[in-house]
Structures are given as C-alpha cells and as structure tokens.
Amino acid sequence: MDTLLDARPGAPTAAAFRGRPGRRGRAVRVLGYLALVVASAAVLLPFYWMVMSSLKTNNDVFTLPVKWVPDSVVWHNYVDIWRKSDMTTWLRNTLTLSVAVTVLQVFTGSFAAYGFAKVRFPGRDVLFLAYVATIAVPWQSYMIPQFILMSKLKLSDTLWSIIALQAFGAFGVFLMKQFYESIPDELVQAARIDGMSEYGIYRRVILPLSVPALASLTLLTFVNTWNDYLGPLLYLRSHSIWTVQIGLKSFISTYNAEYALIMTGSVLSVLPVAVIFLLGQRYFVEGIATTGLKG
Amino acid sequence: MTSMPVARRRRSRPVWRNTVVGWSFLLPNFIGFAVLTLVPVVLLFYYAFTSWDVFGGAEWTGLANFRQLLHDHSFWTALSNTVYYTLFHIPLTLAASLVLALLLNRKLRAVAFFRTVAFFPYITSIVALAQVWNMLFSPGYGPINEILRAVGVHHPPGWTTSADWSMPAVILVGTWREMGYYMLLFLAGLQAIPTQLYEAARVDGATAWQRFRAVTLPGLRPTTFFVTVMLTIGSFKVFDLILVMTNGGPGQSTLVLSQFIYQKGFVENQFGYASAVSIVLFVVCLLVTVAQFSVNRRRNA
Structure with a gap:
C-alpha cells in the first residue's frame, strides 16, 4: 500500500542504481528537474489563469498583451457572485449529496467487499465477475433505460435520483475487496475459532485494519x-435542487460575457475539492494505486 | 491452498449458512447495483428493438432502428469522431503519463509536489476546467494564441471555434486532464519492478536505453495493459468534456457517440432509437476489451 509514497528522496528506487554521482549524473538530474518544472507549469497554467482572472475587472480578462497579473486585485467578484447566482443553494445541495452518497457507498461497499473477500459460498466469484464487468460497460450506454426506470420509481427530479445513481457503484466494492485480500485469512480464521460472528469480525477485526482504504474510498x-x-x-x-456543477454551467450561459465572474464561480466550485485533496492526497494516491494493481 | 478443504471441513460450517451470511453482506450493495445497473443493461436490449418515443409506448419493431442507423449521416459522423478522439487520445495519454511516471520515479527533491500537481486536474470539476480552457483557447485574445504568436506562429488556429481544430483542442484537454491519473498507475507499476533486475542489468553493462527496453517495459506490461483497457473505454465513452467544452460543435465537428445518444434520447425523446445507438457503444467497448484481453493472454502465454 505504501509503495507509492516511497518515491521520496532517499527511498531505494530504480534511479538509485543509475549514474554514480558525476558530471553526467548531475546533468541528467538537472534535465529531469527542468522537464518536471516545464510539465508542472503546463499543468498549473489554467489554474493560475482561473484564479488571476477571478481577481480582475471584466475588461481586463482578455487583453492584448495578456495581463498575467491583475493591475489591481478586485475582490469584489467574490461578493457579487453570491448575489447574482444561487451559489448558496447549489453548494448546500452538492454538499448534501456528496455526504449522503459517500456514507452509503462506504458502508455498502465495504460490507459487500467483506462478503466477496472473506466468506466462501457458491456463486460468489461469478457475481464478483458481474461487478467487475460493469467497469467495461460505459454508463452512457445504459443511461436511457436507467432514466426510464428512475422515472417509473418517481425518483427523477429529486436529490434521491443522484444518491441512487452514485451510492451503489461497483468501484467501492472493488477497492475494498482489493484491500481486504491483503489482510491474512488466518486472522479471520482465528476470530472464527474464538467464536466471533462474521459481522463481529467485519466490525471489530477488519474495519479497524482498513482505515486507510476507507479513507481513500471516502x-x-x-x-x-x-x-x-x-x-x-x-x-x-428543478432549479431548487441544482448542484454547483450544473448551476455553474447555467450561470456561464446566462452571463456569457462576464468572464471574471465566471472564473470566480469556477474557483468557488473547485476550492472545496482542492482543499480536500491537499489535506488527504496520500489517500487519493493509495486508493488509485490499489484499484490499479488488478492489472 | 490444497489443505484448505480439509481445514474447512474440520470446522464444518454448513455451506448454506455461509451462503446466507455471504449474501447478507452483499445485499445492501447488490440490491442497488442490480436495480440501477443490471436491470437497465437488460432493458437496453429490449428498448433497442422498439419504436419507443414520446408519442407512445414501446412497440416491437425488430431491426428497424438499426436499419435507420445505417443511413443516419449524423450517426456515422459521431462514430468517426469518436474513433478520431480515441486514436489520438490513447497514445498521447499513454506516452505523457509514462514519461511523467519515469521522471517522478527517481531520487529527486520535490517529487511529492510534482505528483500532486500532475494529479490535480483529474479531480477538478470538468465544468470549471472546460470553461477555463475555452477562454485560454480563445482565438483573438486568448493566452495560448498569444504565446503562439510570440514564438512566431502568425496564423494560430481557431481552436474550439474552428471545425478543423476543435477536436485537437478537446484531445489536448482530455490528455492534460487524465495523464496524472494514469501516471499514478504507472508509478505503482514501476515500483513493483524489483531493483535487483536493474542492478543485474548494470552489472551486465546495459546502457540506460537498454535497461529501459529490457527491464522497465517488460516489467510494466501488466500496468500498460490495464491502462490501455481503461483508456480505451474512457475514450469511447467521452462525453462530459465535449458537452461542456464544445457541445459537439462547431457544426458536428466534435459530435461523439455518447452525445448522439444523449441528443436522441433526452433532447428528441426517441428512446428506442437512442437505445439502438447505445447498443453500438456497448458492443464496441465490449469487443475492444475482449480483443485486448485475448491479445494480452496470447502474448503472456
């Protein structure tokens, strides 16, 4: 699990066996840095431009030559946006959905994964195959029957539709199963001999051990x-149940010439994710690596 | 492994009890999964053979939808645009993410910082990103063309406003956004290669390029395979990026299959016809995945 994090300086990686320190080694190292700096600049440029434009007056967003730094920082956009859009409603809806979906996905996913990883019963592997196979089936190809089904269940145009859509995905099951398989079966067997029920093992043995994986999934x-x-x-x-993404999109079409304000809205929609990512990036990286190991 | 059945019989928990317990774990997730994924997939194969639209119920029409598809000019445009996107997006993203992973898999300072930076676009919302890129690509006053003019390109492309350049623009943004994700997968793969192999190659006097060819690439093969499969499916179903960046335009220059399904189904309410197109998307993804798996198996054998 931690392998990815060992790429830090000092960890023994393949590179440790490349050039001995010498002029050539130093040149390669400098080139490596240079390539990384250029790549990072290319990746970060759009974000830089987004933040800078959100701090400009509208007329200063598109100028010749481009102003890479605003003449004077305009904070006013960050006040105006709340007045001109339903940002508060959108953020509240999005937060509600994200929390509800996450709770359900983490619970049902980790619960089902235990059944797949640690309980043996006929038909289990075939069923798991069905889960994995849906990864190769694009959602776009069954969104129409799914939509009709949701309408029949009277879920469309309610927040419940998004919860139903996102909470039961195969991804959580897949990620948690990968992790549980790294926990030795002997541990589970020992708990069984001690007379613990399977639910007790899940709650008191497996869950405490899988905190990192649960954090990744969350x-x-x-x-x-x-x-x-x-x-x-x-x-x-209905507008009252819009999320920030769909609200922002509609804001963009309504105020299509208010470039600075559009960028302000974009910054606000990205900001919570950016904060979460920076605080928990270790878990993002580990979660991705776990699902990728399947090969 | 072989002693397993004996050990299990000794503790003798009846199979039916295990089955009940096992299913009780699966059920909370499985009910949702079955209702919202498995059932729709099955229904799809029924709707595709019906003439269901906003005016009436699902009436069985056999292959009529598919015959109509054959003569639908927009469908063929969407299909060929999807292939266009796929053919460029896969190799570009594969190369970019592999190069990034190789650069980051060494003893450099600030590797963690670079990794964070490269991954960031992948977790950023597509609406905000598409909007920023559209502004960056803006032909007259956008920073990208400004930079191009500064380095001597006198007539820089019109990007998303030009039928010829809109697809390259979308491909660029798609690659830019996803390379960090696949880079992480490659990094995990690189670190699974035993360092002894590099040592041995060095002792044998292999050059850096020879080590890359003989140790790194073969060692990465499972990762490369997985990444290619994911990239292929991801490219064929490309949708939200195009929807918010170009909405298929200008004209139909970036119309892709997923968006065609969306238009027929949700804008024109032709559920039956849209389901037929969905089946094409479904089958294409399935066939390509199966083909990749069988090629991979033959190569490993």
Missing part, C-alpha cells in the same frame, strides 16, 4: 460526487 467518492455533471444534468430539472 475521499474519492466525495470528490467524484461533488464533480459529477452528467447525473445532475439528466436528473435534476
């Missing part, structure tokens, strides 16, 4: 729900 699900655009686009028609 953060990935939260961010994923926060960023979802297609689900809300199809299901949330």
Whole structure:
C-alpha cells in the first residue's frame, strides 16, 4: 500500500542504481528537474489563469498583451457572485449529496467487499465477475433505460435520483475487496475459532485494519460526487435542487460575457475539492494505486 | 491452498449458512447495483428493438432502428469522431503519463509536489476546467494564441471555434486532464519492478536505453495493459468534456457517440432509437476489451 509514497528522496528506487554521482549524473538530474518544472507549469497554467482572472475587472480578462497579473486585485467578484447566482443553494445541495452518497457507498461497499473477500459460498466469484464487468460497460450506454426506470420509481427530479445513481457503484466494492485480500485469512480464521460472528469480525477485526482504504474510498467518492455533471444534468430539472456543477454551467450561459465572474464561480466550485485533496492526497494516491494493481 | 478443504471441513460450517451470511453482506450493495445497473443493461436490449418515443409506448419493431442507423449521416459522423478522439487520445495519454511516471520515479527533491500537481486536474470539476480552457483557447485574445504568436506562429488556429481544430483542442484537454491519473498507475507499476533486475542489468553493462527496453517495459506490461483497457473505454465513452467544452460543435465537428445518444434520447425523446445507438457503444467497448484481453493472454502465454 505504501509503495507509492516511497518515491521520496532517499527511498531505494530504480534511479538509485543509475549514474554514480558525476558530471553526467548531475546533468541528467538537472534535465529531469527542468522537464518536471516545464510539465508542472503546463499543468498549473489554467489554474493560475482561473484564479488571476477571478481577481480582475471584466475588461481586463482578455487583453492584448495578456495581463498575467491583475493591475489591481478586485475582490469584489467574490461578493457579487453570491448575489447574482444561487451559489448558496447549489453548494448546500452538492454538499448534501456528496455526504449522503459517500456514507452509503462506504458502508455498502465495504460490507459487500467483506462478503466477496472473506466468506466462501457458491456463486460468489461469478457475481464478483458481474461487478467487475460493469467497469467495461460505459454508463452512457445504459443511461436511457436507467432514466426510464428512475422515472417509473418517481425518483427523477429529486436529490434521491443522484444518491441512487452514485451510492451503489461497483468501484467501492472493488477497492475494498482489493484491500481486504491483503489482510491474512488466518486472522479471520482465528476470530472464527474464538467464536466471533462474521459481522463481529467485519466490525471489530477488519474495519479497524482498513482505515486507510476507507479513507481513500471516502475521499474519492466525495470528490467524484461533488464533480459529477452528467447525473445532475439528466436528473435534476428543478432549479431548487441544482448542484454547483450544473448551476455553474447555467450561470456561464446566462452571463456569457462576464468572464471574471465566471472564473470566480469556477474557483468557488473547485476550492472545496482542492482543499480536500491537499489535506488527504496520500489517500487519493493509495486508493488509485490499489484499484490499479488488478492489472 | 490444497489443505484448505480439509481445514474447512474440520470446522464444518454448513455451506448454506455461509451462503446466507455471504449474501447478507452483499445485499445492501447488490440490491442497488442490480436495480440501477443490471436491470437497465437488460432493458437496453429490449428498448433497442422498439419504436419507443414520446408519442407512445414501446412497440416491437425488430431491426428497424438499426436499419435507420445505417443511413443516419449524423450517426456515422459521431462514430468517426469518436474513433478520431480515441486514436489520438490513447497514445498521447499513454506516452505523457509514462514519461511523467519515469521522471517522478527517481531520487529527486520535490517529487511529492510534482505528483500532486500532475494529479490535480483529474479531480477538478470538468465544468470549471472546460470553461477555463475555452477562454485560454480563445482565438483573438486568448493566452495560448498569444504565446503562439510570440514564438512566431502568425496564423494560430481557431481552436474550439474552428471545425478543423476543435477536436485537437478537446484531445489536448482530455490528455492534460487524465495523464496524472494514469501516471499514478504507472508509478505503482514501476515500483513493483524489483531493483535487483536493474542492478543485474548494470552489472551486465546495459546502457540506460537498454535497461529501459529490457527491464522497465517488460516489467510494466501488466500496468500498460490495464491502462490501455481503461483508456480505451474512457475514450469511447467521452462525453462530459465535449458537452461542456464544445457541445459537439462547431457544426458536428466534435459530435461523439455518447452525445448522439444523449441528443436522441433526452433532447428528441426517441428512446428506442437512442437505445439502438447505445447498443453500438456497448458492443464496441465490449469487443475492444475482449480483443485486448485475448491479445494480452496470447502474448503472456
């Protein structure tokens, strides 16, 4: 699990066996840095531009030559946006959805994963295959029957539709199963001999051991729900239940020439995710690495 | 492993009890999964053979939808645009993420910082990103063309306002956004390669390029396979990026399959016809995945 984090300086990696320290080694190292600096600049440029534009007056966003730094910082956009849009409602809806989906996905996913990883019963592996296979089936190909089904269940145009859509995905099951399989079966067997029930083992043996994986799943699900655009686009028609993504999109079409304000809205929609990512990036990285190991 | 059945029989928990307990764990998730994923997938294969639209119920029409597809010009445009996106997006993202992973897999300071930076676009919302990129790509006053003019390109492309350049623009943004994610997968793969192999290659006097060819690439093969499969499915279903960046335009220059399904189904309410297009998307993804798996198996054998 921690392997990815060992890429820090000092950890024995493949590079440790490359060039001995010498002029050539130093040149390679400098080139490596240079390439990374250029790549980071390319990755960060749009974010830089987004933040800078949100602090400009509208007329200063597009100028020739481009102003990379605003003449004077305009904080006013960050006041105006709340007045001109329903940002508060959107953020509240998005937060509600993200929390509800995350709670459900983490609970049902980790629970089901225990059944797949630690309980043996006929048909289990076939069923798991069905879960994995849906990863190769694009959601776009069954969104229409799903939409019709949701409408029949009277869920469309309610926040419940998004919860139903996101909370039972195969991803959580997959991630947690991968992790549980790294926990030795002997541990579970020993608990069984001690007379613990399977539910007791799940709660008192497995869950405490899987805190890092649970953290990964929590953060990935939260961010994923926060960023979802297609689900809300199809299901949330009433303005009062809009999420920040769909609200921002409509704001962009309504005020299509208010560039600075649009960038302010964009910054606000990205900011919570950025904070969560910076605080918990270790868990993001580990979660991704776990799902990728399947190969 | 072989002693397992004996050990289990000794503790003898009846199979039916294990089955009940096992299912009780699966059920909370499985009910949702079955209702919202498995059932729709099955229904899809029924709707696709019906003439269901806003005016009436699902009436069985056999292959009529598919015959109509064959003559639908927009469908073929959407299909070929999807292939266009896929053909460029896969190799570009594969190369970019592999190079980034190789650069980061060494004893450099600030590796953690660079990794964070590269991954950041992947977790940023697509609406905000598409909007920023549209402004960056703006032909007259956008920073990108400004930079291009500064380095001597006198007539920089019109990007998302030009039918020829809109797809390259979308591909660029798609690659920029996803490379950090696949880079993480490659990094995990790189660190699973035993360092002794590099040592041995060095002792044998292999150059850096030879070590890359003989140790790194073969060692990465499972990761490369996984990344390629994920990238392929991801490219064929590309949707939200295009929807918010170009909405398929200008004209139909960036219309892709997913968006065509969306238009037919949710804008024009032709559920039956849209389901037929969905089946094409479904089958294409399935066939490509199966083909990749069988090629991979043959190569490993």
